[in-house]
Amino acid sequence: MGADLPSPDAAATADQAAPDAAKPSCTPMDAKGEGACEKHMGYTWDGKACKSVSGCKCVGQDCGKLFASSAACTKAHAHCP
Numbered sequence: 001m002g003a004d005l006p007s008p009d010a011a012a013t014a015d016q017a018a019p020d021a022a023k024p025s026c027t028p029m030d031a032k033g034e035g036a037c038e039k040h041m042g043y044t045w046d047g048k049a050c051k052s053v054s055g056c057k058c059v060g061q062d063c064g065k066l067f068a069s070s071a072a073c074t075k076a077h078a079h080c081p
Contacts, residue, residue, distance in 0.1 A: 026080035030060035042066025043073040050074050 028047035033039075035056025042058075043050045044066055050073035053066055067073035 023079050024076050026077065029062040029065065031058055031062040031066055032060055034059045042068060043070050045073060045077050050077065
């Protein structure tokens with residue numbers, strides 16, 4: 001029964017993103033909008049601040065880790081210099 005739960009995979013993904021799963025890495029995320037579309041996809045950390053990602057599609061390894069709001073991204077990276 002427990003084999004179908006997504007929790008272990010989610011925990012593994014968080015651990016890969018940062019040594020301390022409670023604090024995301026301060027390095028820039030690999031996620032950028034591509035194309036002339038105006039579709040908003042979420043927010044990414046560029047190493048200094050949270051930026052909106054928009055375009056026709058997201059490209060980069062971190063596209064699946066975009067933040068839903070600027071506030072959530074900023075809060076998650078509050079520990080970053």
